[in-house]
C-alpha cells in the first residue's frame with residue numbers, strides 16, 4: 001500500500017495567535033486554512049482581519 005508523505009501530518013491545524021478574544025479576552029487560535037480565529041474560552045469566531053484591525057487601533061506603548 002502506498003504511503004503518502006503528508007507534510008501536514010505533524011502540523012497542528014490551529015496556530016496559536018498572539019491576540020486576545022474581542023469578546024471575553026480569552027486566547028485566540030488561528031485556524032490557518034480559513035484565516036479565522038477561534039476563542040478557546042467562548043468559542044467565538046473572528047476573521048483574522050477583524051482581529052488585526054482591532055489590535056492596530058490600540059496605541060502602541
Ligand SMILES: [Zn+2]
Pocket residue numbers: 021022023024025026039040041042043044
Ligand atoms: Zn472569547
